[in-house]
Amino acid sequence: MKQYIFTIIFTATITYALAWGVWRLSLKYRLYPGIRDRDVHKTPTPRLGGIAMFLGVTAAFLVSSQNPYFAIFWADPVSVWAILGATLLIVLVGVADDVWDLDWMIKLGAQFLAAGIIAWFGQLQIYSLPIGGLWVNSSWVSFTLTVFSIVIVMNAVNFIDGLDGLVAGVCLIANGVFFAYSYMLVRDTGASSYFNLASFIAAVLIGACIGFLPLNWSPAKLFMGDAGALMLGLLMATSAISITGILDPAIVGDNDEFGRSQLLGAFIPILLPIVVVLLPLLDFGLAVIRRMRAGKSPFSPDRKHLHHRMLDMGHTDRDAVLVFYSWTAIVSLSFLLMYIGTQYQWPGDYLIGVVFGVVGVAACLAVTFLPSRRSLPQPQSVSTPERPSNDLRAVV
Template sequence: MRLFLMLALVSALVTFVGSIAVWKLGLKYKLYPKIRDRDVHTRPTPRLGGVAMFVGILAAFGVAWLVSMIDSATFAQLEIVFADPFQVPAILIAALLIVVMGVADDLWDLDWMTKLAGQFIVAGLIAWQGVSIVSLPIGGPDGGIIVGSSWLFATLTVFTIVLVMNAINFIDGLDGLVAGVALIANGVFFLYTYLLVQKTSPFNYFNLASIIAVVVVGACIGFLPLNWHPARLFMGDAGALLVGLLMATSAVSVTGQINPGSLEVGELFPAFIPIILPFAVLIVPLLDFGLAVVRRLRAGKSPFSADRGHLHHRLLDMGHSHLGAVLVFYGWTAVVSVGCLLAFVFPVYFGIPSWVAFALLAAGVVVLLVLTLAPLGRRRRLGAAADLGAGESGSETPSPAGLPADGR
């Protein structure tokens, strides 16, 4: 565990220092776009935080590789992550390409077809170099695992990565929103992969999914101080697409390294966690993405055309403050992802049935629904009070010349 903590710390520190440097350079050379109608912020703000996050993530991977080479006796198991000479380099090259494209979009506003083509290219690069879905726990003779065509799963991998990248990018509209959601989601996913590897391979705690998740956690921690409301620096498309790319890659890599069918658990649900948990930690971005696509297609627009109808915009319109809307997103991400994690932890480690975790999840959902909808009730009460006050004022104050109280 200490190596994971060290990697997170390296990623956080390098990202933080890089964020300060990028922020100062962005202000000095005016590397920021004009404020758009749909934007929530009111002052020009640099959008190149994704560059700093990439440098932090790259530094953490570099430290992991050096540790595996220098202290191979202590961290011999870490060599498994770098055993394939092309896998990790392909991920980092794909990350670099998506950051370059994101920076170009942040500065010059690329058209959506160019961006989508770039996303498919980087996703294809990752799938081509072996980070691909290879099995699904949906039936089959080998412990509930079914293995399909490599082309089928490579295609599924590409579309999954592109979907997650766009889902993360779509919610990037409030200060601290994506960084905080990604911090919670990757933190939960790291715990899951770490605990699952302990259970399925007790002599090797290291795997690609855990390392990716923990370095993304570090990058988000390092970036948040400059991105917290009021933000001095945005991660931009470069950062949002980078985070989405790595989150999807982490989730995909689990299926190639871990056989959940080897768990000796009397329930079926834990075997489905590799499929369910990635979607659970991304429940809010995926919901926003789906609603946006449907909304824009119904209006006869491109599904990637910008508008002011995202969930965070709706929360602001409901009456939530900027911070309140962000905390609502954090709450939904934490409740759903932790609830699914407990559905794995309870039966595997404590012998507690999964339904207890689902009961806690349901209770959390009820609480969050109340908190999410609270501004609507407050607005209704204020409106009723205002109407009552206006009525009382009209009945007690005589109008001049015998006219009605409204002057008409």
């Protein structure tokens, strides 16, 4: 665990220092676009923070290559270099889009290419699904499923990038929960080492988000742009996919020692990586349906995302971001508690997670949809008639 903590601190420190440098250089050379119609901010703000995040992530990977504790996934360096190569590609395209506003077809093509690099050259594919010991027998089915999963998560994370600190905070919470899950899962399956690629990527993303958030918190000095959001989605999907290579579906689905509830023992390992990005996926799905029904491209920008709707309800920018944080934490922690309950035979097993989730979701619904005090009509003060003045100057 100490090595993971060091990775988080190292990545956060490098990312913060580089983000501050990118911010200063962007202001000096005016490397920021104008305000668009769908933007919430009113002041032109640099959008190149993704560069700093990528360099921080790259530095963490390179340092890990010299750490004997992480030699387990550097034993086959092709996978790691494929991840870094795909990440570099998506960051370059994201930076180009942040500067020149690329056509959505170019961006989508680059996303499929980056996902293909990870699946084909990195050999990180969904070979098995821990659902009753299901194996993906066809290599082309595995490749296609992997590529589409990565592209969907990338766009889901990118779609919610609309408020100060929103993506960085949501990904920080999601990767924090996923790190705890992957670490416990590897330990509980009896692996000889707790060090694995999935937990390492999650730790690196935690550090990158921590380091970037101080400059991205409302009012933001620096945005991560498409480069940062697409990078986070790419690496989050990659870490979730790599965890499927650690698990033996037969153990998860058929062995009572892995969890008292075979049903939850089978489904939680695949559900948790999904629910940690549930909110971005929901926003992504609604946006695609909305735009296609209007006869538009599914990637055409608009101002009807969930965070935009919350602003229209009367929530402030910061309130909306905190509500999104709460949703992410409640949903992901509920599934984590279900796993812990079944694994460690808590009283009530998964019911603790269910109760926590139901209460949390109810509270989040109330906070989300109840009108904010700022949106309610304010009572007008009743003015009292002025009393005649006894001051002679008032008469004169």
